[in-house]
Amino acid sequence: xxxxxxxxxxxxxxxxxxxxxxxxxxxxxxxxxxxxxxxxxxxxxxxxxxxxxxxxxxxxxxxxxxxxxxxxxxxxxxxxxxxxxxxxxxxxxxxxxxxxxxxxxxxxxxxxxxxxxxxxxxxxxxxxxxxxxxxxxxxxxxxxxxxxxxxxxxxxxxxxxxxxxxxxxxxxxxxxxxxxxxxxxxxxxxxxxxxxxxxxxxxxxxxxxxxxxxxxxxxxxxxxxxxxxxxxxxxxxxxxxxxxxxxxxxxxxxxxxxxxxxxxxxxxxxxxxxxxxxxxxxxxxxxxxxxxxxxxxxxxxxxxxxxxxxxxxxxxxxxxxxxxxxxxxxxxxxxxxxxxxxxxxxxxxxxxxxxxxxxxxxxxxxxxxxxxxxxxxxxxxxxxxxxxxxxxxxxxxxxxxxxxxxxxxxxxxxxxxxxxxxxxxxxxxxxxxxxxxxxxxxxxxxxxxxxxxxxxxxxxxxxxxxxxxxxxxxxxxxxxxxxxxxxxxxxxxxxxxxxxxxxxxxxxxxxxxxxxxxxxxxxxxxxxxxxxxxxxxxxxxxxxxxxxxxxxxxxxxxxxxxxxxxxxxxxxxxxxxxxxxxxxxxxxxxxxxxxxxxxxxxxxxxxxxxxxxxxxxxxxxxxxxxxxxxxxxxxxxxxxxxxxxxxxxxxxxxxxxxxxxxxxxxxxxxxxxxxxxxxxxxxxxxxxxxxxxxxxxxxxxxxxxxxxxxxxxxxxxxxxxxxxxxxxxxxxxxxxxxxxxxxxxxxxxxxxxxxxxxxxxxxxxxxxxxxxxxxxxxxxxxxxxxxx
Amino acid sequence: xxxxxxxxxxxxxxxxxxxxxxxxxxxxxxxxxxxxxxxxxxxxxxxxxxxxxxxxxxxxxxxxxxxxxxxxxxxxxxxxxxxxxxxxxxxxxxxxxxxxxxxxxxxxxxxxxxxxxxxxxxxxxxxxxxxxxxxxxxxxxxxxxxxxxxxxxxxxxxxxxxxxx
Numbered sequence: 046x047x048x049x050x051x052x053x054x055x056x057x058x059x060x061x062x063x064x065x066x067x068x069x070x071x072x073x074x075x076x077x078x079x080x081x082x083x084x085x086x087x088x089x090x091x092x093x094x095x096x097x098x099x100x101x102x103x104x105x106x107x108x109x110x111x112x113x114x115x116x117x118x119x120x121x122x123x124x125x126x127x128x129x130x131x132x133x134x135x136x137x138x139x140x141x142x143x144x145x146x147x148x149x150x151x152x153x154x155x156x157x158x159x160x161x162x163x164x165x166x167x168x169x170x171x172x173x174x175x176x177x178x179x180x181x182x183x184x185x186x187x188x189x190x191x192x193x194x195x196x197x198x199x200x201x202x203x204x205x206x207x208x209x210x211x212x213x214x215x216x217x218x219x220x221x222x223x224x225x226x227x228x229x230x231x232x233x234x235x236x237x238x239x240x241x242x243x244x245x246x247x248x249x250x251x252x253x254x255x256x257x258x259x260x261x262x263x264x265x266x267x268x269x270x271x272x273x274x275x276x277x278x279x280x281x282x283x284x285x286x287x288x289x290x291x292x293x294x295x296x297x298x299x300x301x302x303x304x305x306x307x308x309x310x311x312x313x314x315x316x317x318x319x320x321x322x323x324x325x326x327x328x329x330x331x332x333x334x335x336x337x338x339x340x341x342x343x344x345x346x347x348x349x350x351x352x353x354x355x356x357x358x359x360x361x362x363x364x365x366x367x368x369x370x371x372x373x374x375x376x377x378x379x380x381x382x383x384x385x386x387x388x389x390x391x392x393x394x395x396x397x398x399x400x401x402x403x404x405x406x407x408x409x410x411x412x413x414x415x416x417x418x419x420x421x422x423x424x425x426x427x428x429x430x431x432x433x434x435x436x437x438x439x440x441x442x443x444x445x446x447x448x449x450x451x452x453x454x455x456x457x458x459x460x461x462x463x464x465x466x467x468x469x470x471x472x473x474x475x476x477x478x479x480x481x482x483x484x485x486x487x488x489x490x491x492x493x494x495x496x497x498x499x500x501x502x503x504x505x506x507x508x509x510x511x512x513x514x515x516x517x518x519x520x521x522x523x524x525x526x527x528x529x530x531x532x533x534x535x536x537x538x539x540x541x542x543x544x545x546x547x548x549x550x551x552x553x554x555x556x557x558x559x560x561x562x563x564x565x566x567x568x569x570x571x572x573x574x575x576x577x578x579x580x581x582x583x584x585x586x587x588x589x590x591x592x593x594x595x596x597x598x599x600x601x602x603x604x605x606x607x608x609x610x611x612x613x614x615x616x617x618x619x620x621x622x623x624x625x626x627x628x629x630x631x632x633x634x635x636x637x638x639x640x641x642x643x644x645x646x647x648x649x650x651x652x653x654x655x656x657x658x659x660x661x662x663x664x665x666x667x668x669x670x671x672x673x674x675x676x677x678x679x680x681x682x683x684x685x686x687x688x689x690x691x692x693x694x695x696x697x698x699x700x701x702x703x704x705x706x707x708x709x710x711x712x713x714x715x716x717x718x719x720x721x722x723x724x725x726x727x728x729x730x731x732x733x734x735x736x737x738x739x740x741x742x743x744x745x746x747x748x749x750x751x752x753x754x755x756x757x758x759x760x761x762x763x764x765x766x767x768x769x770x771x772x773x774x775x776x777x778x779x780x781x782x783x784x785x786x787x788x789x790x791x792x793x794x795x796x797x798x799x800x801x802x803x804x805x806x807x808x809x810x811x812x813x814x815x816x817x818x819x820x821x822x823x824x825x826x827x828x829x830x831x832x833x
Numbered sequence: 834x835x836x837x838x839x840x841x842x843x844x845x846x847x848x849x850x851x852x853x854x855x856x857x858x859x860x861x862x863x864x865x866x867x868x869x870x871x872x873x874x875x876x877x878x879x880x881x882x883x884x885x886x887x888x889x890x891x892x893x894x895x896x897x898x899x900x901x902x903x904x905x906x907x908x909x910x911x912x913x914x915x916x917x918x919x920x921x922x923x924x925x926x927x928x929x930x931x932x933x934x935x936x937x938x939x940x941x942x943x944x945x946x947x948x949x950x951x952x953x954x955x956x957x958x959x960x961x962x963x964x965x966x967x968x969x970x971x972x973x974x975x976x977x978x979x980x981x982x983x984x985x986x987x988x989x990x991x992x993x994x995x996x997x998x
Contacts, residue, residue, distance in 0.1 A: 055930065056929070056932065056934060058937065059929040059932075059937075060929060062934045062937030063926075063928045063937075063940055063941075063944060064872070064913075064915075064925060065871070065873070065913055066872070067937060068871070069874070069937075069938065071874070071875070072865075075865075075866065075869055075871065247972065248936065248972055249874070249882055249936070249938045249939055249972050250874070250876065250936070250938045251876065298936070299936060300874070300876075300936050300938030301938060301972050301973060303972070332876065332878060332879075333878075532935035532937065532973045533935065533973075714932045717932075718932050718935060718973075718978065721974060721976075721977045721978065722935065722973045722974050722975045724975050725974075725975035725976065726975075748877065748879055749877045749881030749970070750879055750881050754970050754972065756966075756967045756968075756969075756970060757967050757969075757976040757980070758967045760976050762959055762963070763959060763980050763981065
């Protein structure tokens with residue numbers, strides 16, 4: 046049988062999903078009689094003092110079971126995920142929970158929320174980066190009512206002094222080479238300040254959890270949260286002080302995540318209510334709550350200055366970045382380091398100074414969103430590289446080819462790059478959309494322009510993945526894993542790896558996934574790591590089972606195990622009087638009377654286990670340098686042709702080519718699916734998606750009427766969406782594979798920005814590039830032309 | 834807060850149901866909560882995501898904004914009603930074959946909308962398909978493979994009976 050790696054195997058979950066038979070967490074409500082329902086009462090103000098909270102009337106409503114508030118004893122809210130902290134004295138963003146109700150029906154819970162009387166005193170609020178770093182800024186946590194300081198980390202390499210604002214809550218600095226000296230030598234300099242909008246990932250299934258109270262005091266939870274072991278179970282055991290044996294987390298099909306479900310906010314609150322009331326409870330967020338009560342992404346402000354020689358060689362990058370992280374109290378997670386990592390993997394930058402920080406605001410606490418801040422961090426760099434090309438009169442492709450890191454070189458941190466296919470990616474997309482040629486202007490007031498960009502994203506060497514595999518006595522394979530299936534097809538890829546190892550068709554592999562009582566440990570699917578981490582663990586588990594099976598077969602035939610080869614149902618024996626045996630026939634039947642049941646027995650599988658952890662980082666020095674800050678890097682390039690309406694400022698993507706360096710793809714169709722999905726997600730947030738605020742600092746477009754997700758009409762027609770795969774094998778990935786889903790979104794925004802410039806001559810400095818913004822820039826340009 | 838219940842007759846996937854329900858409930862709630870047809874999903878409350886799409890008298894409608902009295906005496910098809918005896922609907926098989934499925938949360942609604950598009954116009958062009966699908970949001974796929982799956986059915990690449998159930 047030939048290899049299954051690189052084959053377009055159909056998704057193993059597709060049948061369940063096209064028939065509607067596959068259960069999502071939000072489909073479990075019907076299965077529980079006597080289910081209780083939760084509903085949250087949320088602050089309407091971005092920043093307010095709670096003067097009085099009266100729940101008495103709500104408590105008296107018939108059918109109300111329990112109302113939790115921020116002052117219930119015995120709860121250390123600081124241990125909760127940020128969006129799950131119930132406010133006590135002060136609300137820090139519009140949407141923070143002030144009381145949490147459970148009731149016999151959803152209607153009663155909703156009525157109870159209406160009956161809760163909360164008396165607020167509005168406080169000044171900080172809604173964006175610029176307000177947060179004003180000379181005399183309002184503080185995100187009012188000093189008079191400060192109960193939970195925002196915290197400041199002092200990790201090595203952090204900038205622990207020079208805090209210009211109380212709202213700067215973490216920082217990271219690195220300096221490779223000598224940027225000042227290099228800037229002196231530079232023959233051309235481009236610089237600018239860039240911004241990005243605040244957005245919500247909005248997987249279509251809203252966050253939800255059902256927590257069953259079990260008769261032994263334990264809990265069983267079904268939720269669409271990510272990381273059954275590493276995120277949800279560990280979180281619940283630690284924060285709610287539960288025995289590990291008494292917490293079981295099950296992840297049915299997930300209706301998307303894009304990073305946003307890596308934060309167990311709803312799970313914590315549902316488990317807490319379940320334990321307080323000893324009832325099986327259901328908490329289903331509405332779409333509005335996904336905007337105001339679930340984590341957003343973190344926007345970034347960057348100030349970038351590139352110094353280059355006349356031939357286009359970039360010799361210095363002076364780089365400032367601020368992550369705007371919302372109301373993340375007691376921040377220990379953000380320092381600017383995650384986002385600014387995007388400045389490292391792509392270009393050589395022999396001299397790179399990074400000064401990054403995290404800024405708190407009175408907006409919904411931020412958390413992971415596809416790309417971990419890299420699309421935001423690299424936007425400015427890519428825009429400036431395009432400007433540099435324009436300024437020098439050389440092609441944007443050529444200037445990139447000159448500066449992109451080659452395999453075997455070290456990046457600015459000092460890390461060895463072992464896999465980079467980015468030049469091939471860039472070549473392939475610009476072969477399809479020729480950015481060096483002018484498009485025909487044949488659309489009237491719609492002006493066309495082309496642009497390209499590239500992007501790279503680190504993989505964080507965190508986590509531990511385990512896998513268990515059974516070779517059943519009939520030769521069928523069972524695989525047990527706990528990686529998340531957000532929709533990307535990870536389970537299919539894992540089944541493909543197992544099928545490949547055992548040399549069976551993929552239909553002979555059954556995957557059991559995401560149940561902490563059954564499937565082995567995995568942290569979570571984040572940082573595009575599943576193919577690499579879980580993939581390696583599955584490969585190890587298969588090798589372990591195969592090695593045990595070889596031993597068993599070898600014993601029967603008096604051979605050394607090395608003389609046995611397993612090919613699906615067959616064992617090939619070297620040097621024996623028998624050349625080939627049918628493995629299932631070696632499993633002895635057992636009956637209730639049989640004795641001495643050693644060896645291969647019917648019904649008792651041969652089991653293998655695999656564990657994979659990437660090598661840890663080497664702590665960076667006082668300059669932020671180390672030969673291992675991250676793990677490997679994924680890359681993508683994009684080229685676009687856009688049309689801009691000169692009269693309205695509206696931007697349309699007419700044609701797009703995107704390429705991914707995936708390492709060797711396990712399943713090219715799944716990779717293609719990720720490319721197309723990434724394109725579409727990036728078109729959405731580059732052109733349209735962002736939070737808008739009302740006078741109270743509340744998100745005013747917290748619904749799909751006013752926050753428009755990209756529809757099919759925002760995508761180019763099918764013949765104008767091009768996906769290319771340009772693998773550079775990752776030496777330590779399974780079969781040379783690596784992850785890829787995050788990098789796709791990075792180059793799309795800056796490529797569109799360049800297309801807009803070529804079309805109408807205006808340089809955008811941030812996204813979303815809405816019609817209003819583009820029109821304002823066009824008007825500004827025309828006004829300047831008139832003055833001249 | 835209690836509203837007087839009313840009698841509703843609806844035919845869902847070929848079966849006639851008589852229900853006594855509160856008239857302020859939506860078709861989506863009745864399908865999911867009373868009839869256990871959970872293939873119809875909920876993603877928002879204002880008919881902008883489309884994952885709740887079902888067919889009402891053959892037309893694609895968003896069941897989250899149909900109050901149950903509006904569905905009285907109407908014929909509803911949900912994803913559960915699409916399979917033929919021992920066979921997938923051609924659109925279902927084509928969605929599998931063309932990788933038009935990722936997380937799967939929008940998939941039942943996409944397939945039903947696709948059916949309505951092709952039932953109305955068996956020769957629907959790509960533009961017609963795009964126009965018909967623009968009320969159905971998918972966050973994962975970028976839509977390309979969904980259009981490919983629908984076009985394959987339009988082009989007769991699938992027989993009426995396809996794929997074992």
